[in-house]
Amino acid sequence: xxxxxxxxxxxxxxxxxxxxxxxxxxxxxxxxxxxxxxxxxxxxxxxxxxxxxxxxxxxxxxxxxxxxxxxxxxxxxxxxxxxxxxxxxxxxxxxxxxxxxxxxxxxxxxxxxxxxxxxxxxxxxxxxxxxxxxxxxxxxxxxxxxxxxxxxxxxxxxxxxxxxxxxxxxxxxxxxxxxxxxxxxxxxxxxxxxxxxxxxxxxxxxxxxxxxxxxxxxxxxxxxxxxxxxxxxxxxxxxxxxxxxxxxxxxxxxxxxxxxxxxxxxxxxxx
Amino acid sequence: xxxxxxxxxxxxxxxxxxxxxxxxxxxxxxxxxxxxxxxxxxxxxxxxxxxxxxxxxxxxxxxxxxxxxxxxxxxxxxxxxxxxxxxxxxxxxxxxxxxxxxxxxxxxxxxxxxxxxxxxxxxxxxxxxxxxxxxxxxxxxxxxxxxxxxxxxxxxxxxxxxxxxxxxxxxxxxxxxxxxxxxxxxxxxxxxxxxxxxxxxxxxxxxxxxxxxxxxxxxxxxxxxxxxxxxxxx
Amino acid sequence: xxxxxxxxxxxxxxxxxxxxxxxxxxxxxxxxxxxxxxxxxxxxxxxxxxxxxxxxxxxxxxxxxxxxxxxxxxxxxxxxxxxxxxxxxxxxxxxxxxxxxxxxxxxxxxxxxxxxxxxxxxxxxxxxxxxxxxxxxxxxxxxxxxxxxxxxxxxxxxxxxxxxxxxxxxxxxxxxxxxxxxxxxxxxxxxxxxxxxxxxxxxxxxxxxxxxxxxxxx
Numbered sequence: 224x225x226x227x228x229x230x231x232x233x234x235x236x237x238x239x240x241x242x243x244x245x246x247x248x249x250x251x252x253x254x255x256x257x258x259x260x261x262x263x264x265x266x267x268x269x270x271x272x273x274x275x276x277x278x279x280x281x282x283x284x285x286x287x288x289x290x291x292x293x294x295x296x297x298x299x300x301x302x303x304x305x306x307x308x309x310x311x312x313x314x315x316x317x318x319x320x321x322x323x324x325x326x327x328x329x330x331x332x333x334x335x336x337x338x339x340x341x342x343x344x345x346x347x348x349x350x351x352x353x354x355x356x357x358x359x360x361x362x363x364x365x366x367x368x369x370x371x372x373x374x375x376x377x378x379x380x381x382x383x384x385x386x387x388x389x390x391x392x393x394x395x396x397x398x399x400x401x402x403x404x405x406x407x408x409x410x411x412x413x414x415x416x417x418x419x420x421x422x423x424x425x426x427x428x429x430x431x432x433x434x435x436x437x438x439x440x441x442x443x444x445x446x447x448x449x450x451x452x453x454x455x456x457x458x459x460x461x462x463x464x465x466x467x468x469x470x471x472x473x474x475x476x477x478x479x480x481x482x483x484x485x486x487x488x489x490x491x492x493x494x
Numbered sequence: 495x496x497x498x499x500x501x502x503x504x505x506x507x508x509x510x511x512x513x514x515x516x517x518x519x520x521x522x523x524x525x526x527x528x529x530x531x532x533x534x535x536x537x538x539x540x541x542x543x544x545x546x547x548x549x550x551x552x553x554x555x556x557x558x559x560x561x562x563x564x565x566x567x568x569x570x571x572x573x574x575x576x577x578x579x580x581x582x583x584x585x586x587x588x589x590x591x592x593x594x595x596x597x598x599x600x601x602x603x604x605x606x607x608x609x610x611x612x613x614x615x616x617x618x619x620x621x622x623x624x625x626x627x628x629x630x631x632x633x634x635x636x637x638x639x640x641x642x643x644x645x646x647x648x649x650x651x652x653x654x655x656x657x658x659x660x661x662x663x664x665x666x667x668x669x670x671x672x673x674x675x676x677x678x679x680x681x682x683x684x685x686x687x688x689x690x691x692x693x694x695x696x697x698x699x700x701x702x703x704x705x706x707x708x709x710x711x712x713x714x715x716x717x718x719x720x721x722x723x724x725x726x727x728x
Numbered sequence: 729x730x731x732x733x734x735x736x737x738x739x740x741x742x743x744x745x746x747x748x749x750x751x752x753x754x755x756x757x758x759x760x761x762x763x764x765x766x767x768x769x770x771x772x773x774x775x776x777x778x779x780x781x782x783x784x785x786x787x788x789x790x791x792x793x794x795x796x797x798x799x800x801x802x803x804x805x806x807x808x809x810x811x812x813x814x815x816x817x818x819x820x821x822x823x824x825x826x827x828x829x830x831x832x833x834x835x836x837x838x839x840x841x842x843x844x845x846x847x848x849x850x851x852x853x854x855x856x857x858x859x860x861x862x863x864x865x866x867x868x869x870x871x872x873x874x875x876x877x878x879x880x881x882x883x884x885x886x887x888x889x890x891x892x893x894x895x896x897x898x899x900x901x902x903x904x905x906x907x908x909x910x911x912x913x914x915x916x917x918x919x920x921x922x923x924x925x926x927x928x929x930x931x932x933x934x935x936x937x938x939x940x941x942x943x944x945x946x
Contacts, residue, residue, distance in 0.1 A: 293849050329855040340850035344868040353864060354854035399850075406854060558926040558933070562890040562901055563918065570914040576734050650797050657799035658891060668802055675809060685806035689798045696797040 242305035244269045244410055244442040245290060250299035252285055252466075259285050260466040262299065269304075269409075272436055272443045274453040274474070277463035278489060283446045287412045290444065291334045292325060303328055304409065330358065333408030337415040339395040341387040341402070347374070348383040351402045359406065366405070373401035377431050393424030397431055404435070411435070413445045417452075425449065432456065450494055454478055462486045501678045502687075505670065512670035513691070518584065519656040519666065520695065523591030524649055530596025531645075535603025536629075549600070556597035561655055565590040569662040587659045595652045599645060606641035607633060639714055642707040649703060650696045657692070667691060739916040743907040747917070751900040751924060758821050758899070759886045765825025766885070767878055770832025771871075774840065775862075777833070796830035801891050803827060808895040816895045824888075828881055835877040839870035872943050879936030883929050900924060 245267040252260040259282045267273050275283040288294045289301060292309060298317070301308040308328050310319050342350050351373060352366035361369075374380050377397040387395055396416060403411060413432065417425040429452045436443060436456045447453055453460060453474060460477040462470045462485070470483040478494070481487045502509075537549035556564065568590050573580040581589070610633050618628040660669035671688040675681055773792065777785045795803070804823050808816055843866050851861040890901040898906065904917035 291849075291853055293852055326855060326857075329852070332853075334849075334853035336846060336850060336853070338844075338846050340844075340846035342847065342850070342865050342869075344865070344872070354856055357860050357864075358855045358857070403853070412853075554930055555926070558930045559922045560887040560890050560901065560925050562893075563922045563925060566901070566905070566914070567918050567922065570908065571918050574915055575732060654797070654799040654801075657801040658894070661893065668799070668805070671802070672805065675805075681806065681809040685802060685809070688802050689794070689806070692798045692802060693794055700797075 241269065243267060243302070244271065244304060245444070246302040246305075247286070248300040248302065250289065250301060251297045252282075252289060252294065253297045258466065260289075263466065263468070265461070265468060267410075267442060267444060269442055270440045271459055272445065272457045273459045273461060274445045274447060274457040275461050275463055276447075276450075276453065276477075276489070277469070281463040282466040283463050284414055287334070287414050287444060287446055290410070291332055291412055292329055303331060330406065331409040332412065333403035333406050333410070334412040334414065335396070335399050335403050335416045337419050339387075339392070339399045339419075341395055341399055343387050346384050346386055347379070347390070347398050350387070350398060351405050354402075355405050370401070370405060373404055374398075376404075376434065377401045378427070391424060392420045393427050396420060396428050400428070400431055400435070408441060410442045410444065413443065413447065415446050415448070417447065417449055448493065450478065450490075462489065464489070495683075498678050498680050498683045501674060505674050505677070508665075508670050508673070509667070512665060512667040515584065515664060516653075516656050516667040516695070519587050519591060519659060519664075520649075520653045520699065522588040523595065523652050523656070524699075526588060526592025527594075527596040527599050527648070527652060528645075530592055531599025531603050534597065534600035535607065538600060538604050539607065553597045553600050556594050557601075561590060561594045562658060562661070564594055565659065565662050583659075583662055583664045586662060587656070587664055591652055591655055595648050595655070598648055598651075602641050602644040602648065603637070606637040606644075609640050610636045635710070636714060639707065639710040642703055642710060646700055646703040646707075649699055653692065653696050653699060734915075736913070736916065739907070739911065739913050740920055742911075743904060743917045743920065746903040746907065747900050747920065747924065750898055750903040754817065754892065754897060754899040754902075755886070755889045758817070758824055758889050758892065759882065761821050762824035762828065762885055763878070763882045765821070766828035766832050766881065769825060769829035771836055771867075773829060774833040774836040777837075778840075792830040792833055795827060796834070800824070800827050800888060801894050804891060804895050816892075816897050820892045820895060820897050824885055828885055831881055832874075832878065835874045835881075836870060839873040839877075840866060842873055843869045875943055876936050876940035879939060880933070883932055883936070886929060886932075887925060 243266045247263050247265050250260055250263045251258065259280075263282075263286075275286065277283055285294060289296060290303070290308070296309060300310055300312070300317075306328065307320060309325055310317055312318070341347075342353070345353065348367065348370055351370040352361075352363065355361045355366040355369065356363055371380070371383065374383060377400055379394060379397055379401075382390065382394065382398070387398070390398065400416075416432070417428050420428065429449060432452070433456055435441065443456070445453065445457065457474050459471065460474050461468050462477065462481075462483070464485050470477065470481060470486045477486065478490065481490055534549050534553055537545055538553065540546050540549075565586060568581065568586045569583065571577075572586075614632055614636065615628065618632045623631065656666060657668040659666050660672070668688065671684050675684040678684060773788070777788050777792075780788070800823070804820065807819050807823050811819065847865055847869065848861065851865055856865075889899045892899050893902045893905070901921050904921040908914040908917045
């Protein structure tokens, strides 16, 4: 359903006839009395690499978690690839969609977490092939072959039979990336994936992600404090504060010439 | 049903006696167990290898043998030569319960003291508190708050353990209910009632322990609320 | 003819055969089968408790607490006299199993709660079904935390087998009692009973401690 979309700040983004990968439509999220997102609209196009920056509590991680259905919408709608993710408007009423539908939608989305969240009771290989075999119903042989390819890509070709507990943080996170990519998602969500790592190993993980950005056309939605990485990989940066988009634009524009005072304030503190 | 109630009302004096015995054993056993637990628990942490070894041996001995073995020993063997110590059955009961559960308690005390953060020990030492002062004024009050839940569990075990003393001829609650069963011939009625009474006792003692815990945590300035975790099958 | 000597080894050898026989046929049997029942039933109860609606779970929790907090002895007596036609040994095994299952359910509860929420989130991110998440990710991690506790409850159950005397099942201590009563000699048999318990439970508890250290993931 192509139509002109407007972002919250009013800058018109024409959809040029293509369906956006992600569309937030008046999304509201409340935690108890605290409203984190209030009627948020925005759009991510296919192949976009969007970085969300902003202070903690601004709602960036909540956005990722809502897309991954780890949190439930309080109001509004999220569309993935043109289709409603968890709720839709039917006959004037907001209706929650069935679990089977959500499951199908979820398969297109992958996430890498700050705390890696590898399954400690499985080897690296088993971690990676678990979902392809049991969710995508790939054959074990096919999934294993693909897993070895991915391990090669993330630079851990000989760690297939290792246990997560024997790996360093950086290595675990690389396995987590491989595990997420094994599902061949259309959308990859990266939630502060280097924040829990020692500074020395941050680089190795970001390089993998740079490769992913370069060699695939997966849509990426990134929350990070690594500004250089954001500049290298993204084609769009969104500055969040208090659940609203304060400013957005191309990385060079935002980082070198921010317009809004809040953006200037934030960037001068972190850069 | 009315026959049962008649028998019950006739048995009431005996029931109250039995209840009293059970409560005496529970409270007495619990107090002795606490003293033993703290004593052995502290002893097991000493640097002196001999004393520590003695404590460990006593702990493992009472934990490793069955409560009933200990009760039988105290009741049947102690009166015999060469020891010739004859104790009243209730004393045997309190002694056996106290020693047995005290040994388990020692592990709890030891573990809780170990769980107090190292920084507390260091700060106390830096302030030149003597080891005894350190333990009494800083460490134990904090360990106390930590150990109450486990001690609560042991207390419930102890109360359950009192039900076995009728085998050493103590007329406790279980013994009285056994008689009642024979009189009313109604198994369901008597034993359900027995279970309810024991449950009430355990619940009451538990409530007391929870109050103690709340007070202890309050003294330490903690609210003591547990964080819920996921786990419901969605 | 009352024997007044402080210790007489003849009594040890005379009583030992029956004591060892009952040790295997009653004490070990009840402990092993009872433990299996407790471990399996406990897990089922805890999983059940998490998958039924709140009010039902509340009732289930109450019943489980009731069984857990009331004396095993009274429960044995209850079931024994209620079902007089069933072999008391079987009654003993079942009551032990159910009684300790309620303890095991608590251990499983803590074990499942100790699995970090991140594991659930990662499974959701991979679109894994709840069933598969439980089976492949959560339960394996939860059970690892519970194995040492299970070991300790096995030892507890082992030491409570003498309670079977209340329903006329002769376990190892019962055999000791029988000998002691008929020969008026308690000191040897009670001591041997204590030693047998110690020999069986102390090494086992050391093993359980070792197991606890080995099973930690990190």
